Amino acid sequence: MKNFKIKILVLPLIFSLSGCSLWKDFTTYFNTYYNAKTIFDRTEEEILKKRTDLFAFRLDAITPQQKNDLTKVIEKCSKILQFNKESSFFDDALFLTGKAFYYQQEYARAQRKFLELANFPESEFALENKFWLAKTHLQLRNFEEGLKLLEEVQSEALNKDEENIFIEASIFKIGFYLFRQEYQTAVNECNNFLNNIKNNDETTALVLYQMGKIYNLLGDKENALKSFASVIEHSPTFEIEFESRLEYSRLLKDMGRIEESENTLNELLYRGKFKNQEDRILLELGQIYDEKNELDKAINIFMTIDSTYKQKPTAAFADLMLAKIYENKIRDYDSSFKYYNKTASSNLSREIKNQASSRYRIIDKYFTYKKILSDLYLQLTYLNDNNRFIRDSIDFDIAYNQYLEETRKKQEQSSQQSDLSISQRLQQRGIETPQQAQQKKSTDSSLYIDKKLTLVELIAQGKAKKPTRPKISVDSLRTTISQNLYNIGNLFLTELEVIDSAKFYFNEIINNYSDKPYKVDALFALGTYYETNNQKEQADSLYRIIYENYPNHKLFTEAGKKLGLIKSEDKKLVVNDPAEKLYIESEEKYYNKKYNEAINGFKNIYLNYPRSPFAPKSILFIGMIYEELNQNDSAAFFYSILSSKEYASTPYGKAVIAKYTEYKNEKERMEKEAKEKEEAEKKKAEELKLKQVNAEIPNDERPVNKNKVSGDEKPADEKIKTDSIKGNNYQQLKIKSENTDTSKIDTTKKQKIRLE
Template sequence: MFTKNQKLSASLALLFILILVSGCELYRDFTTYFNTYYNAKTLFERTEEEILKQKKDPFQFREDAQGGKSIFPTSQTQQFSGETRNRNQFSNQQFGSQSSSQFGTGNLSSGNISQDLTKVIEKCSKILQYEKESSFFPDALFMTGKALYYQQEYSKAQRKFMELAGLKNSKYSLINKLWLAKTNLQLREFDEGLRLIEEVKKEAIEKEEDEIFNEASITKISFLIFREQYVQAINECQDFLKNSNDDEMKALVANQMGIIYLKINDDKNALEAFSSVLKYEPTFDVELKARLQLAKLLKKLNRVDESEEELTNMSNQGKFKNNLDEIYNELSDIYFEKGKYERAIDMLKFVDSTYKQLPTSGIACMKLGKLYEKGIQDYDSAHKYYNKAASSLAPRELKLEAGGKVKNFDRYFFLKKELTELNTQFKYLQNLKLFIQDSLDYAIAEKEYLDENKKMLEASSNQNNENAQAQEILRQQQQQQLQIQQQKLLLELNKNKNNEPIPLKVLIALGKAKKPERPTADSTSIKTSIAANLFNQGSLFYSEIEQYDSALVYFNKIMKDYSDKPIVPQTLFAMATYYETTNDTIKADSLYKIIVEKFPKDKLYEPAAIKLGIITKDSKKKEDVSSDPASLPFQKAEELYYQNKYQEAIDSFKVLANKFPKSRFGAKSLYYIGMIYEENFKNYDSAAVAYGILAKNFALEPLAKNAIAKYDEYQKEKERIKNEEEKKKAEELKKKEEEDKKKLEKEKPVENNTIKVEDNKTINDSLKDDLIPRNKKSYLERLKADTDSLKKKFINNEISDTLKSKINPIKKDSSKTKSPIPE
């Protein structure tokens, strides 16, 4: 038997032998693992987990990088289950706080995903650069490729995946091919990407790699949805349901298949797909969405009772207690459709009060607004809830719709208030005693209101009059009491469902009563304003609020009580339009006939006549054309244009423009002239002339607007070219002057101001620089050559005015020699 010390010695010897055998390779792997790989792997796994949590739609093909959002899921448990996702978030926060100091990776929940991915790439690059013989080299290569993919650096990622494929590492053979396929799809190399996807799916089935098969299928479905190839996407979903062994993923894909059927308006198959989700093992989120969609479809397909039963069952199940907002929003629609308004209102108010910080609260307010508007026709409550929806967290489209509703009801309440005031004014005109009585009543009620407030304030002020601070506190308390009193009065007013008389002093307290004013207009003006107000309210109900019967009530009131007012033709036309929408053509035609017979000069005469078939649009057009003597020659000129006889057309149009300068056909002729010159002859100057005349003489014609724009553009361009040419000429002239000046200053200047030569000529100072003679003969030869040169330049206008002024001719009093430069 060996002793303990002998066993220890043998173990150490064996370890020493193993180290000698494995040598540097084992040491390299050991140091690489603890120094670089372990940290990189830990950081990448945690970062990827965070990326997958941020994934909102597992079938989204492209998303913003935003610090590294993933394009496709790798774990259905993390990706598709709301409950699991929440649990993972909680556990990750705990794990992160524990491990941040240990591994130096920081808090990954901070949102710096892109920075973390960059750190992973940097750490892995050290292995790729210095540890090529390490067994961790393929791992580092794969992590680098995925990190680059998450950063949407697809070309770089592709190179890493291809490099890994070249190593022929069996561990990464299949999964690397999948990521290479994804990268090809993102790089729009669709054929190659889809080919690799199919290879991955086939191999994954053979090797029973379920997760890789799932991910490859999701990738292809996502791509087909992105390309809007919905039929192919459905086929891929069906293929997945046949071959996958993962019931959780099957539920996810079945739900997505239902969504695709909805996109192509195949409600029947969509219903079947959502129903099939429950046959598998869906996550909580998938089950919730599928069942809600199922209930919506049942209602859409007029199976309302089944829809109500499905939603009621969901609301009674404890697992959906946190999702009652979505369930009640859908269930309230069914109660609204069935006329069970109170039950619908209770549910929606529950959602509004309980889920204020969620978009579903805004959706509930919008539904409440519609219910009060369309169902109960309580416009005050409708206005209130539309206002809440417009400022809520509801989707943008819903908020915009709510904002439009608020504007409509603002307009309605304004018109309603205006009508009340007009009616009151008319009553006061008819009965002055009524105005006096109302003024007295208002004064008495106002005094009662003020006296009551005064007593209340005095009672509270007598309790404490010690100092200024106490007085300020007292004043604030009094203000609060008044506000509370007003709120109580307003609440009582809203509860007054029996329309019982409300005391005037209460209305004054709430600011809902106005002091009577003596009328300033006559009865005719007031009645005209009332008729216009009624028409505006009717139009609002017809076109915006879409309560057609209410609109008809207002129109009928105008015809009954204000049939002599100017608004009558418009009212008749609006009523006729209403009856047309209800297919009552007999009533509609009778109203159009009244307009034609009684209002021949009104602007609505022609539209009414066209409705009755008395005139047609074509005949009206011919009548307009034939009434102008320029019409026939214009038609002939226009025919020449359409026959591509452009010059003949221009000649004809010019005659028309000159002969009929005030006719609209003259304006059209000028426009044709400009258009032909511009588009057919490319003669922009002539086109600009025609457009300029048109803009000047026919500025109010619709055609002139386009011509004015073109003419202004032409003038600006012309001015620009002119400025550029002038600038260019100025630069060339300046350059020429500088060159001439340099030429004249080449030689050293002579000390004396003048130089005497044999023939007693005097040379100007500007030529002295060139006159430094070594002997008289050479000097005279050079002088003659210079003067001849200057003479040629002067004749050819090559010398600038500045330079000419500097060249003084030789004095005329020399009788022997003439000046070389002619005067």
Template sequence: MSKRIQLFLFTMKIIFPISIIALLSGCGLWSDFTTYFNTYYNAKSIFEEEESSILNTPKNLFEFKEALISTKSNQNLEKVIEKCSKIMQFETESSYFDKALFMTGKAFYYQQSYSKALRKFLELSALGETDLSLDSKLWIGKTQIQLRDFDAGITVLEDVKTEALKEEREEIYSEAFIKQISYLIYSENYSEAIAKINEFVEVIDSDELKAEVYYQLGRLYLIQNDPENAANAFMQVDQYDPSFDVEFYSRLEYARIKKQEGMLDESMQLFEEMRDEDKFRDSLGMVELEIADIYYIKGDTDQTLDLLTNIDSTYQKNESAGIARFRKAEIYEKDFVQYDSAMVYYGRVTSSIVSRELKEIAKEKYRVLDKYKLYHKNIHDLRRQISYIEFPELFVQDSVKYEEYQKRKQARADSIALANSDRLAQNRQLITNMTSETGDVPALNNLVTGQQGNQVPINNPLTVEEVIYPPPKPTVSIDSLHKMIAKEQYDLGNLFFTDLNVPDSALNYYEKVLSEYPNNRYYAKTIYSIGTYYLIKDDKVKADSLFQVVYDNYKNDTVYLEAAKQLGKIQRTSDSDPAYNLYLAAEEKYYNSEVDEAVKEFIGIYKNYSKSPLASQALFAAGFILENDKHDFDSAAVLYKSLLSEYQNTPYAKTIMAKLNIYEQEKSSSKQSSIPESVSSGTPTVSNKNSKTELSTPGKQDSVEIKRKQPLLPALQQKPETVQDTTVRIEE
């Protein structure tokens, strides 16, 4: 190499580094350079990765509420905030300051720390005109809406749209429009949302976005119960470039509309076309559910069940399987009235991949059907006990049968255990004989663990037989058992009437209560319930005749008041009365046997809502419970006397007037201490709880206990401040 060349290379080694240093040190460029590579670059890389993950998470285009981010994303955004904070604190001269501020605001927004986010976006706006001015304004509007400052946020977004059009910032324009529409949908202003979408769709350039907007428009029309416009919107989707999900669901909804409009053959054809397209193979379960529904509407229940069974077995890890189980349960319950099978499938739904709402419905259905089974079992056991009392030898025979069943059950268990033991012994022997030949120890070990395909069969000599339960030994009289059966049948009737919605079956059980157990405590209420049955059957004449029976013959039963209301003899209480819901709650507690709490809450209504039309009814209800459930006649008399004194013109006061007079006479003749009179405070507490004088029914010579007929009171629930042991006394 020549000396001239060597001199040139030596000179360049000195000059080039000096030139680079001089270049980077001028006008803050060196500061920008170190900031970018030491802090900003790392923060930007982390943020872009997390933002991409957040934005790519599937969600409704017009979803108002921002989704929660994962713990990992939250931690990474904390790192971004920390790094950007260093940039803004120590590198104020850096040209990356505004970018770091904007990135911090967005990180706070994704973390749903909206107040902090807004503060950062406002700080960015305060810097004056920058490349990020319009972006920050967009995010200010979005953040204000999330902070529920709706008017300010909508106004800002409208300004953003105007500026974005001028600057031809299509992405910002679309995002502002979308956020406005999402707010309108969130506030259930569907008509204005539809108008905004129709305005928005005219200015969208992206065919993919336009397809999704038309799909969302169709869904809004469905909410507005406008299937014609919904169908037109769903048809528009195919004219553009929809994503897979948007195409699938728009076609699904369009076919559903045809089904709902009664065009079953056209709908079936549309669903079958979707089923035959390979691109929809991962969503076939939903399509087949719709096809099964069409068969059901056509009355082909067998074909429906076959399809649902296939969906259940084919798509077990898909939501469609859970829905198929629910539909099968409904068919078994409502079409076949096979409650045991329905209960099994409702139970399976609760462990399936379905929406929370469907799981809750299935749980409630399961609970109701479980009660149905329990009522039937209780009735069966009670009737068996009656048979055992009438024919004691039957109890002995059933006890012997149960003992023999237990022996067979134990023998079966012993046989299976022995067969398993023999199988394991044979497999171990096979291992011993074959290890030296095959050397395949893992395969041979499978013989022991039961994983080998050719297992030694277990020959069970005992056939499976029906489960036999121990015979219930009678512990009460036949009369008591009859009363218990009447209660179970009445409750079963109510279950059919209210929960299972099978009123004809309810009527069957109500009539059994009246015909088989005529003197039970539920007699009046059963008559009233049959009256309500005929009301829903639009036979008001028959219903009123039954209400009249209750009204004429059961004046000492609280269901009498409801019958009076049905007959128009008592004005119904308006739901606007604040005591109304309290009264219903107290009544519910009474029906659930929480009599002490019920008394307290009825008294609370009387004390706190003395001007309410329900006050007299609540006072009567509390006295009724004390008399008939608690047998605390003195305390009941205290309430009755207050009722007579303060609400003497009500039907409740007239109901107890004669009874209270007889009670007063008996108390006087027996020289018991008299009941304190009501005072203006009207606050009930206790009188002599040990008094033996009972409140007598007028027209009878002897003091008798009035037997309770379960009432239908319109409930109450405010607890009195000074009530103890649910007994009552007038405070003086």
């Protein structure tokens, strides 16, 4: 536009000297260049406005519309380059074309245009063009040539007092070194910039902020702290000022200066100018309270973020922090499970969501083991205490009847809701009105405390079932219990990483289930626990028990190695079970609710590796999945495999034998009832057939009761005749009935049998 204004000012003089040439420039500008420049400026402004990091070396992808607009710019400029070479807008069009190709990330084509323009050293775009040419060299990995040109641009810009070009070239160069992870060189470039630019406080503040981040990457916290503190001595933008103050407070916390960090954050929180960033400040404060073990404060802050800023990323981070606090510090796995689930379904990065999903699955596994163990303990109690079974059955029946009554009342109330106000309807359904919700929020200071559910509530949620008498022996139950105690202990040791809880479960096996197969596994795991805690003497004593008493156990060799009594080369190493990897993958699919894939994986194990220890366990999982899917016949089929001779002696076979026996007995009972019902229906059909036959015989042809005295009684000879006719008619009707009605009866009977 500057060029254009000069042309307009000298318009009368030029018209008098060379009207034809000026007219060609004038029409070219308005017909082509002006439109191209307008489109380009608008598109470039959109692209630059969306940049989140000014030091980013790689460009963000542009939108299809922006790409289309840049193509229009290239097409319009190409007309000037082809047909108006004598136009004074030729170099303008060439430069615009190169920049348009660059934004489209067509770096080779952009470079050709910039090289072509470099042949016109007198062009007003010469220095800027050299800068863009240097950028294309670096994008095309011509690093040596690109950096050389950048240095020339910086030097020329300083000599010609072109501050803006020097700033752009310096920022791009810093971004390039960051991209290459040459952090110290990037710091040197920042210092070079600060030494040469004195009067641009906003850009100086920006470079100081970036230098603080680079020092942080280098682990130089002291210099990082100084850089962030220096930002506010200049004139930073609102955003850079806030980010610098926030980074400063984070660094203080990382350096152990917790109180200073807390004070800085509180100062930020109560500054009115940073109101829109309150959620980020609160998130940092919550983490400080977490670090100080002021858990009530931390939980309240994270819950405030979760409820107040639901649409912001900080809410998901707050959920993650809540999940970690509940898991690692409070041991409230129910709440932790809930918040890991929320984090996994948030819009955070894939890495964070995967981390949350992993913890979620581990805790879900814990709940599964815990539920199985609880059921097994209850079954053992019922075997030892029949009164307890009777008492629980009565309690369940009472609660179940109460549940049915409450359900009936709710249904009655639902039918009357048309006459109620909205707030009354919400109240009856157990939904809070906005006023109630606000009141509850302001008064409830212990939202994170889990409330125990009543038996009626558990029934309503499908979490309580009617007590059943155990069909399995005490010995089999104890074996299965010891297995599940080991599973939970191992989970605490390896995945939940709660060593003391692992020790509790392993000791439970050793002390109370020492006659069961999992005693040796528990001894070895407990030895690992002591070894982890640098208690070698206790660990070795447990390894020695295994080594001296269980020479045929799979852990005998490992115990000997731990004691130094067996070297690796003394015994041929056992090849890993090929089914193990398949089992782990299938189990993962099960916990991810991918039931069909899990079933196929488990089937593959027991079909291809029937003698593997993972085969019976895989069959058990298949049965459990089919049970969850309410496909009881399929579940029973696989439980029957476990109950067969091959697997009946395994812990898994013993675990299902009672369930499978009960299923078989119930199946036989149902089949017997169905057969009895079929016979009853058959008998009923035959009686119905006889009634139909009698209904079709006229009254005067029916047999007369000899003992009945009536005035209408026929003479003896007529009676004989009637009897004869009746007999013939009866035979005919019987034949007719057999040919017609019987088929209808049989069809009805078949339909009933199918329904049954």
